[in-house]
Amino acid sequence: MPELPEVETTRRGIEPHLVGRTIERLVCRVPRLRWPLPGEAASLAGQQVLGVARRAKYLLLRCSGGTLILHLGMSGHLHLVAAGTPPQTHDHVDLVFTDGSALRFNDARRFGALLWTPDDPHRHPLLVELGPEPFAAEMDGAYLYRRSRGRKGSVKPFIMDQQVVVGVGNIYASEALFRAGIDPRRPAGSIGLARYERLAAAICEVLTEAIAAGGTTIRDFTDAGGKPGYFRRQLKVYGREGEDCPACGRPIVCSRIAGRSTYFCRKCQN
């Protein structure tokens, strides 16, 4: 599933190709993905793309008269094609531009989303409740400490709560907690300020490195066969059950916390 670094990598990959282009039409080969599509009758024709932003895992194609909100769901990916290129299986949507190019959305599992809003996208019901971005100045140790007071649940689901902070998926939560030396099972409300400062920094570090790795392996989005450049992740604990902890050499363990696989070192994290 695309997590925040993959979405940011996709944003950086497509933005230079889309800015300044004018939409000719929207081609929908299915009526809906996760929700009904805007439909080919939507008044997108003539909209110029001004920029591509990201909020959590939503891509925001800012246009002259509104914003296309795009979510890759579980399996979605985008690539740029010539408008007449025959669609392959699961090529559900084309955003066709007047210059003869098209942004093609392939989504095998159809959990993705494409929505149009003429209003401020940050006020959209999908976005309005979201917590701060992991890189926002306000998302620091003091913020996590304040938000966690009184919380008896484990710290891992706490930092994965999109209303607390966005973009910390299951993989990055395990990695950040390892770097911060925090046992993922600990109640969020029992962790002190200094440790939350380490955790906030670790979250930024892990995501920054993942985005940088995505950037170095990104494929050419203009390649018709291209898929987003999902980077090969340099993971220290995630998916490494039974392997040696890179810090102390003891075996990494895996347990389920709030229903999600969680990898950690019993010695280094407490």
Ligand SMILES: [Zn+2]
């Ligand atoms: Zn260890």
